[in-house]
Amino acid sequence: MYKLFFQLVFTRMDPEQAHHLAFRWIRLAARIPVLRTFAAAALAPRHEELRTEAFGLRMHGPFGLAAGFDKNAVAIDGMAMLGFDHIEIGTVTGEPQPGNPKKRLFRLVADRALINRMGFNNEGSAAVARRLAARTPVFRTVVGVNIGKTKAVPEAEAVGDYVKSTERLAAHADYLVVNVSSPNTPGLRDLQATEALRPLLTAVREAADRTVPGRRVPLLVKIAPDLADEDIDAVADLAVELGLDGIIATNTTIAREGLGLASPPSLTKETGGLSGAPLKERSLAVLSRLYARVGDRITLVGVGGIESAEDAWQRILAGATLVQGYSAFVYEGPFYARAIHKGLAARLAASPYATLADAVGARTRKAAQ
Ligand SMILES: Cc1cc2nc3c(=O)[nH]c(=O)nc-3n(C[C@H](O)[C@H](O)[C@H](O)COP(=O)(O)O)c2cc1C
Numbered sequence: 488m489y490k491l492f493f494q495l496v497f498t499r500m501d502p503e504q505a506h507h508l509a510f511r512w513i514r515l516a517a518r519i520p521v522l523r524t525f526a527a528a529a530l531a532p533r534h535e536e537l538r539t540e541a542f543g544l545r546m547h548g549p550f551g552l553a554a555g556f557d558k559n560a561v562a563i564d565g566m567a568m569l570g571f572d573h574i575e576i577g578t579v580t581g582e583p584q585p586g587n588p589k590k591r592l593f594r595l596v597a598d599r600a601l602i603n604r605m606g607f608n609n610e611g612s613a614a615v616a617r618r619l620a621a622r623t624p625v626f627r628t629v630v631g632v633n634i635g636k637t638k639a640v641p642e643a644e645a646v647g648d649y650v651k652s653t654e655r656l657a658a659h660a661d662y663l664v665v666n667v668s669s670p671n672t673p674g675l676r677d678l679q680a681t682e683a684l685r686p687l688l689t690a691v692r693e694a695a696d697r698t699v700p701g702r703r704v705p706l707l708v709k710i711a712p713d714l715a716d717e718d719i720d721a722v723a724d725l726a727v728e729l730g731l732d733g734i735i736a737t738n739t740t741i742a743r744e745g746l747g748l749a750s751p752p753s754l755t756k757e758t759g760g761l762s763g764a765p766l767k768e769r770s771l772a773v774l775s776r777l778y779a780r781v782g783d784r785i786t787l788v789g790v791g792g793i794e795s796a797e798d799a800w801q802r803i804l805a806g807a808t809l810v811q812g813y814s815a816f817v818y819e820g821p822f823y824a825r826a827i828h829k830g831l832a833a834r835l836a837a838s839p840y841a842t843l844a845d846a847v848g849a850r851t852r853k854a855a856q
Pocket residue numbers: 553554555556558577578592601603605607633666669709737738739762763764766790791792793811812813814815
């Protein structure tokens with residue numbers, strides 16, 4: 488049904504307009520009590536065995552919405568209604584900014600992929616903090632806040648920009664993510680180098696502790712799939728050293744070669760980050776490498792090309808405690824999160840593992856023996 492609608496309506500629209508239209512419908516549905524109660528009852532995870540704990544937070548299930556879909560925290564209840572059990576809002580930058588000129592989002596339907604160069608279009612940390620502070624949640628869901636650098640702020644002043652966002656947003660975040668991996672802000676990914684990342688993460692940690700003295704807000708870092716293996720290891724070691732709570736792997740890729748693209752070159756040559764099915768293999772490889780390095784010392788979040796319950800299960804076996812998706816939601820529609828939670832429950836039941844936590848990293852551990 489959704490796939491037919493997608494083909495007939497959404498593919499004829501500009502992808503960003505289609506996003507805004509779908510987004511409006513989700514927000515509208517979430518405002519109608521009968522509709523949202525009915526939808527949440529049908530779509531939200533209900534499987535006792537999928538209950539998950541990650542960095543001290545309890546969740547109904549491991550699958551959530553990746554950053555970038557709800558940049559300004561306007562549809563948290565709508566996305567929870569659709570069965571995403573944690574919602575990562577943002578990326579939010581210190582100052583508001585319009586993002587890159589349109590057109591900046593491209594659908595590669597034949598590849599079940601997207602290319603985007605949105606460039607952190609968002610209302611800025613002050614506005615998003617006000618919205619989160621004023622929010623009366625309908626559904627109990629975990630809200631992560633993903634922060635990034637304002638484009639106009641020079642790289643030398645990046646730490647100050649992240650600290651500003653932290654001071655405004657930490658109190659409203661169940662967990663905080665330092666995003667240093669989007670390809671669409673010039674120089675951002677250079678912050679993944681440990682010499683730059685160490686002072687940045689240290690300053691954000693201190694700012695979160697200073698502004699929210701009564702609670703230790705979990706702090707994660709989100710990395711790119713384009714890092715060389717030794718750089719992945721370096722980030723992993725730094726995360727352990729600094730006592731970080733988690734690593735999110737991965738953001739979109741700037742790579743195009745070898746990803747089996749079936750779409751026309753007119754699309755694949757667009758500048759920006761590639762997400763969806765072609766990212767699957769690399770994101771899984773990065774996650775497995777991270778788990779082999781950090782084991783259970785740091786919580787890992789797997790994202791990139793997760794289209795099905797099987798994909799999510801493979802990430803859990805590789806080492807992910809939480810999994811997230813974005814691009815496949817565009818192609819799969821409103822039953823996407825439900826299908827993943829339902830399929831995960833079936834896979835867990837058929838597996839030798841008593842709990843989901845037992846399954847985390849099982850394959851990577853076995854490979855290392
Ligand atoms: C249109 C679009 C916008 C995105 N914006 C952000 C963002 O603002 N911050 C971020 O950390 N990741 C962003 N992402 C990356 C996703 O969170 C995710 O890491 C990536 O798309 C891989 O997952 P997927 O294959 O399930 O889409 C964006 C992705 C897309 C497609």
